[in-house]
Amino acid sequence: MAMLWKFMRVARYSKTALPPKIKVRGIPTHSRQSVPSDFAASVPCSSTVEVFGKSYPRDDYTNITEKILSKVGKNLHNKKHHPLWLIKEQVKDHFYKQYTGRRGNPLFSVYDGLSPVVTVQQNFDKLLVPRDHASRRKEDNYYLNRDHMLRAHTSAHQWDLIHSGLDAFLAVGDVYRRDTIDSTHYPVFHQMEGVRLFSCHELFSSIKDGESFQLFEQGHRTAHKQECHTMEAVRLVEFNLKQVLTKLMTHIFGDGLQVRWVDCYFPFTHPSFEMEINFQGEWLEVLGCGVMEQQLVNSAGAQDKIGWAFGLGLERLAMILYDIPDIRLFWSEDERFLKQFIVPHISQKIKFQPLSRYPPLINDISFWLPTETYSKNDFYDLARSVGGDLIEKVVLLDEYTHPKSKSRMLQRGMYFLSFQEMNSPLQNVFLIFIY
Numbered sequence: 001m002a003m004l005w006k007f008m009r010v011a012r013y014s015k016t017a018l019p020p021k022i023k024v025r026g027i028p029t030h031s032r033q034s035v036p037s038d039f040a041a042s043v044p045c046s047s048t049v050e051v052f053g054k055s056y057p058r059d060d061y062t063n064i065t066e067k068i069l070s071k072v073g074k075n076l077h078n079k080k081h082h083p084l085w086l087i088k089e090q091v092k093d094h095f096y097k098q099y100t101g102r103r104g105n106p107l108f109s110v111y112d113g114l115s116p117v118v119t120v121q122q123n124f125d126k127l128l129v130p131r132d133h134a135s136r137r138k139e140d141n142y143y144l145n146r147d148h149m150l151r152a153h154t155s156a157h158q159w160d161l162i163h164s165g166l167d168a169f170l171a172v173g174d175v176y177r178r179d180t181i182d183s184t185h186y187p188v189f190h191q192m193e194g195v196r197l198f199s200c201h202e203l204f205s206s207i208k209d210g211e212s213f214q215l216f217e218q219g220h221r222t223a224h225k226q227e228c229h230t231m232e233a234v235r236l237v238e239f240n241l242k243q244v245l246t247k248l249m250t251h252i253f254g255d256g257l258q259v260r261w262v263d264c265y266f267p268f269t270h271p272s273f274e275m276e277i278n279f280q281g282e283w284l285e286v287l288g289c290g291v292m293e294q295q296l297v298n299s300a301g302a303q304d305k306i307g308w309a310f311g312l313g314l315e316r317l318a319m320i321l322y323d324i325p326d327i328r329l330f331w332s333e334d335e336r337f338l339k340q341f342i343v344p345h346i347s348q349k350i351k352f353q354p355l356s357r358y359p360p361l362i363n364d365i366s367f368w369l370p371t372e373t374y375s376k377n378d379f380y381d382l383a384r385s386v387g388g389d390l391i392e393k394v395v396l397l398d399e400y401t402h403p404k405s406k407s408r409m410l411q412r413g414m415y416f417l418s419f420q421e422m423n424s425p426l427q428n429v430f431l432i433f434i435y
Helices: 002-007 083-098 154-163 200-204 231-253 294-299 314-322 327-331 335-341 376-390 429-433
Strands: 021-024 027-030 041-045 048-051 054-057 109-111 117-119 148-150 168-176 188-198 258-266 269-279 282-292 306-313 361-368 391-401 408-417
Touching: 083 168, 083 188, 083 231, 083 314, 154 168, 154 188, 154 294, 154 306, 188 200, 188 231, 188 314, 200 231, 231 258, 231 269, 231 282, 231 306, 231 314, 258 282, 282 294, 282 314, 294 306, 306 314, 314 327, 376 391
Parallel strands: 109 168
Antiparallel strands: 021 027, 041 048, 048 054, 117 148, 168 188, 188 306, 258 269, 269 282, 282 306, 361 408, 391 408
16 A cells, blocks of 8 residues: 555555355365465456456456456465565564453454455545546556456445445555566565554543543644544554554564654545654654544444554565565575575575676667557556566657657657576577567
8 A cells, every 4th residue: 555655645745255166267266364376367368357257247347467467366375485474474473462352352353365356436536536536547447348447446445444444454466567677676466554543441441530521523624633623532543543553564574673754645544644664864754644534434334433544565665675676576485585585484584686697688679659649657567468577677868759749759769588497598689679
């Protein structure tokens, strides 16, 4: 959610359970928790898109590619000893031990097998994202059709989990956004969502004369609170949120960690913040969070409670903690990469050791743009579909508009081929001629 939370800022400031056996393409697959690992999605014919054995009719909004569908159901966060699994387990371990109920049971429940196929209503409408918000664009999301999409953030499950009666939970999963090609962006990444709701008694019970305080009032929205919240309630919720997240980051990165909070805007929280940590002398943004919009909480059936929510990117934390330089490495099946994370304890210190022996190849390309509706993300998807993760970076250097026909040409573009995952640097050189 952190990456989408960051994306969801307004412009002025510029993140299903399945039965045990399912047949997809005639191949039986087994689900570990809720989604199978291999061959989970396919495009069986031109009129439908098939995901987890269910067919979705194509329409004018369908823009998902087979390359992206091949990632669905991989669940890197659930693969034991994968770096993303290590981060997830560290966070889980911290929440389980740090926050318990009256009987000593973990206060937070964890959901790490929810289907990434959600409705547009789940992904946007129930989170109060305006109809005309930039985050809804086809250019930035993977739509199965007008009604269904691959979730763009784990916040898509927030409303349903609250509606089911939960008031403290973590939701973990793969999320999908059309994005640029470079070492820090990938169209599939992994997020963790955290939500905590409080009743009036839970929030004020430890405060002297707490019974005299209330959660709600008829007031005015300010930069520091929503119109329906009392200032006392907001201050306590905000304090609890920042305390919880500071303890979490200290658990992951060690004692003495410097933290700072930056005010920002998200449609589903107010007030909202980004958390930054000072790691090895550099300030790094690690997550987005805030006091949940009461309208969202009320619509999910928890009208008598107030709460906070946060979202963080697992790749972001893993890249910082393990010094992994390229986000695409998380998809590597190279033993030299994976073996580095087979450790006896999830909190063991690990420093990534580089693998590649081959220098990059740099190539210039030019082509006419096909239509007026063309988006730069269309080319990124094309490049990924053909060259996969061998393509390290794509940069637009220049463009040209014909003076008479008004046709536009990307006059000079550049992309880099990385042979990090290859056995031989020669076997895929032909890719440079395809575009």
